Amino acid sequence: xxILIKNGRVLDPKNGIDGVMDVYINGGVIExxxxxxxxxxxxxxxxxxxxxxxxxxxxxxxxxxxxPGYEYKENIKTGTAAAVKGGFTTVICMANxxxxxxxxxVTEYIVKQAKKDGSCRVFPCGAxxxxxxxxxxxxxxxxYESGIVAISDDGKSVKNSQLLRKALxxxxxxxxxxxxxxxxxxxxxxxxxxxxxxxxSGLDSIPTIAEEVIVKRDMAIAEYVRSRIHLTHLSTxxxxxxxxxxxxxxxxxxCDTCPHYFTLTDAATLGFDTHTKVNPxxxxxxxxxxxxxGLRDGTIDIIATDHAPxxxxxxxxxxxxxxxGISGLETALGLSMGLFHDGVLDLIELVRxxxxxxxxxxxxxxxxxxxGRAADVIVFDxxxxxxxxxxxxxxxxxxxxxxxxxxxxxxxxxxxxxxxKYRAR
Amino acid sequence: xNWTKKDLLSIxxxxxxxxxxxxxxxxxxxxxxxxxxxxxxxxxxxxxxTLFYEPSTRTRTSFEIAAKRLSADTINISSSTSSYVxxxxxxxxxxxxxxxxxxxxxxxxxxxxxxxxxxxxLDFSVVNGGDGAHEHPTQALLDLFTIREKKGKxxxxxxxxxxxxxxxxxxxxxxxxxxxxNTEIVCAGPPTMIPPYLEDLGVKTEFDINRAIKNADVIMMxxxxxxxxxxxxxxxxxEYSNLYCLKPEHVKKAKKDVIIMHPGPMNRGVEISDxxxxxxxxxxxxxxxxGVAVRMAILYLLVGGEA
Numbered sequence: 001x002x003i004l005i006k007n008g009r010v011l012d013p014k015n016g017i018d019g020v021m022d023v024y025i026n027g028g029v030i031e032x033x034x035x036x037x038x039x040x041x042x043x044x045x046x047x048x049x050x051x052x053x054x055x056x057x058x059x060x061x062x063x064x065x066x067x068p069g070y071e072y073k074e075n076i077k078t079g080t081a082a083a084v085k086g087g088f089t090t091v092i093c094m095a096n097x098x099x100x101x102x103x104x105x106v107t108e109y110i111v112k113q114a115k116k117d118g119s120c121r122v123f124p125c126g127a128x129x130x131x132x133x134x135x136x137x138x139x140x141x142x143x144y145e146s147g148i149v150a151i152s153d154d155g156k157s158v159k160n161s162q163l164l165r166k167a168l169x170x171x172x173x174x175x176x177x178x179x180x181x182x183x184x185x186x187x188x189x190x191x192x193x194x195x196x197x198x199x200x201s202g203l204d205s206i207p208t209i210a211e212e213v214i215v216k217r218d219m220a221i222a223e224y225v226r227s228r229i230h231l232t233h234l235s236t237x238x239x240x241x242x243x244x245x246x247x248x249x250x251x252x253x254x255c256d257t258c259p260h261y262f263t264l265t266d267a268a269t270l271g272f273d274t275h276t277k278v279n280p281x282x283x284x285x286x287x288x289x290x291x292x293x294g295l296r297d298g299t300i301d302i303i304a305t306d307h308a309p310x311x312x313x314x315x316x317x318x319x320x321x322x323x324x325g326i327s328g329l330e331t332a333l334g335l336s337m338g339l340f341h342d343g344v345l346d347l348i349e350l351v352r353x354x355x356x357x358x359x360x361x362x363x364x365x366x367x368x369x370x371x372g373r374a375a376d377v378i379v380f381d382x383x384x385x386x387x388x389x390x391x392x393x394x395x396x397x398x399x400x401x402x403x404x405x406x407x408x409x410x411x412x413x414x415x416x417x418x419x420x421k422y423r424a425r
Numbered sequence: 426x427n428w429t430k431k432d433l434l435s436i437x438x439x440x441x442x443x444x445x446x447x448x449x450x451x452x453x454x455x456x457x458x459x460x461x462x463x464x465x466x467x468x469x470x471x472x473x474x475t476l477f478y479e480p481s482t483r484t485r486t487s488f489e490i491a492a493k494r495l496s497a498d499t500i501n502i503s504s505s506t507s508s509y510v511x512x513x514x515x516x517x518x519x520x521x522x523x524x525x526x527x528x529x530x531x532x533x534x535x536x537x538x539x540x541x542x543x544x545x546x547l548d549f550s551v552v553n554g555g556d557g558a559h560e561h562p563t564q565a566l567l568d569l570f571t572i573r574e575k576k577g578k579x580x581x582x583x584x585x586x587x588x589x590x591x592x593x594x595x596x597x598x599x600x601x602x603x604x605x606x607n608t609e610i611v612c613a614g615p616p617t618m619i620p621p622y623l624e625d626l627g628v629k630t631e632f633d634i635n636r637a638i639k640n641a642d643v644i645m646m647x648x649x650x651x652x653x654x655x656x657x658x659x660x661x662x663x664e665y666s667n668l669y670c671l672k673p674e675h676v677k678k679a680k681k682d683v684i685i686m687h688p689g690p691m692n693r694g695v696e697i698s699d700x701x702x703x704x705x706x707x708x709x710x711x712x713x714x715x716g717v718a719v720r721m722a723i724l725y726l727l728v729g730g731e732a
Contacts, residue, residue: 194620194621194622195621195622196622196625196626198620198622199597199620199621199622199623199625199626200437200597200626201537201538201559202537202556202557202558202559202560202594202597203537203538203557203558203559204558205620207621271541272537272538272541272542313514316514316516317514317515317516317542318515318534318536318538318539318542319536319537319538319542320536320537320557321536
């Protein structure tokens with residue numbers, strides 16, 4: 001299949017390209033990126049991208065696809081459909097399925113299902129510890145053979161520092177990073193950020209230090225054993241400051257944040273809307289500003305969604321009882337364009353946090369428009385205004401605090417390995 | 426002014442005018458409870474449900490008496506008799522009750538925001554009878570009513586709230602009523618029971634009870650919220666009592682005409698001594714009496730307006 005995308009503003013941070021160019025896709029790979037590529041007349045599709053941006057397909061390093069085990073929340077088919085709608089062509093899915101992805105048979109199952117049902121590329125993340133219990137290491141090597149690209153006990157931290165040390169040492173054999181969910185469970189006994197909002201609402205709260213003490217511990221251990229650590233969904237000013245300092249000394253630390261942490265504050269929880277319940281919790285204005293600064297100055301490498309779809313019933317209860325999480329794949333690109341519109345990041349830097357950086361951290365041969373590489377390409381409009389309607393989500397998870405929001409910026413076309421997988425109506 | 430809200434969920438979302446309207450309306454109802462025939466027909470034909478997921482003596486009885494004195498029909502549901510124990514969700518319970526067409530539901534729940542959740546899905550009035558550590562609006566209104574009655578004013582007073590502030594919905598609601606007026610609000614208690622960011626609400630904080638009480642016009646004592654884990658915030662009840670139990674020698678440091686309040690239930694010898702609880706400055710039982718009038722006013726304003 002041949003596709004020619006003409007007249008778009010091509011944003012390819014890896015190759016240092018930012019300009020109006022054409023992209024020629026042939027047989028699933030990028031053939032050429034250049035000015036004024038002429039049509040051969042044999043293309044199945046010639047896309048006029050005038051006024052639009054053309055970029056490598058986005059990579060989301062943190063999603064929950066819920067399969068196997070929680071298919072009533074999401075499955076690989078619906079989750080990847082949501083991904084391609086949102087502009088993602090590659091996702092890394094977390095291990096907290098049922099059974100947990102802590103052995104090669106589950107990894108193989110996910111890989112097989114993704115081949116069968118997936119609209120985009122799916123790379124599993126294996127569990128650090130068996131059953132996510134924090135007691136003994138999973139069979140990381142066997143999972144690696146089967147296709148995992150990282151390990152994480154996402155949902156909680158590895159409480160036992162000795163065990164975390166062993167994990168960080170062990171993964172050096174495979175050169176994959178440990179993804180750290182930073183949360184001290186003893187300090188984290190609540191549901192919302194500890195701050196002015198929690199004093200008003202009386203909801204049990206989670207202080208910023210619950211995240212920061214683990215950020216600092218995990219970086220210290222990783223640095224000591226000279227291994228690679230990726231800190232996920234960072235939400236506090238203290239975390240960003242700690243990472244900024246540590247990166248000056250030690251180069252194998254990377255991190256990500258999520259659109260809700262640079263878009264919403266804990267004030268959103270004051271109405272007890274359970275869609276604002278997420279872990280880590282929405283933080284203060286000061287934290288949001290620090291996250292934005294961390295994105296601007298490069299302390300934060302990646303924007304991930306932490307796409308956490310839930311069935312309606314698990315949110316339709318008292319705030320304390322509601323499940324944590326936001327269905328994020330279909331709003332991430334638009335919300336992140338807010339960083340561009342607010343002058344925090346220019347478009348090439350914004351695209352870098354979704355493409356070149358995640359590809360580098362997780363050693364994926366994607367996220368670039370280099371000739372010969374897989375043709376994972378998106379066409380998006382950074383200016384178009386639209387209203388978020390959860391009922392139009394392709395994800396089973398309609399749990400979003402952004403329902404009804406007017407957002408500027410939207411994915412229009414998603415191409416995975418040379419095939420058009422999504423086109424906005 | 427007129428009452429326009431469907432629900433009474435929190436003091437924080439009330440204006441000063443709405444607070445005063447409730448107090449003024451309560452004044453006119455207080456007399457009814459002291460008559461021989463303690464009943465007026467104002468809410469005849471209305472149905473009030475009290476749905477209590479937490480234990481309560483005062484609040485539930487007070488609401489029921491208030492409703493009955495206004496001639497409303499009342500039904501009480503408590504968690505032990507409800508389908509909650511069979512696993513029914515709060516939402517389903519509420520929608521089922523709605524099908525029986527009540528006019529008001531008073532809910533008490535251990536979790537903040539439960540009344541708000543109901544208010545969003547129900548067409549009839551929801552009254553917050555206490556939701557976790559969030560708010561207890563009717564308690565704060567009856568407290569303010571009692572302060573105004575005893576002091577003849579609200580402006581210019583120093584009000585000291587002592588105890589487990591972190592877990593107290595009574596403290597929060599009182600802060601939100603009092604800050605509408607020119608009052609000095611001081612919250613005192615062990616450092617572990619004074620939540621961070623409390624001063625953002627416009628109150629002062631103090632750890633030493635003696636300093637807090639100095640020149641107080643009003644002292645509100647709170648109990649330790651054992652059901653919300655309050656005990657784990659202090660080494661022992663004995664030590665707490667040594668440091669924070671209100672005794673006559675403390676009261677001497679306050680203004681001569683200080684009033685001592687407590688929302689109940691009291692733990693005598695823990696946060697308040699017998700001598701103070703039963704002493705000349707105590708208005709604790711007046712609070713309970715005023716509670717009926719204030720709750721009559723609230724029910725009247727919510728559903729009696731058109732009658």
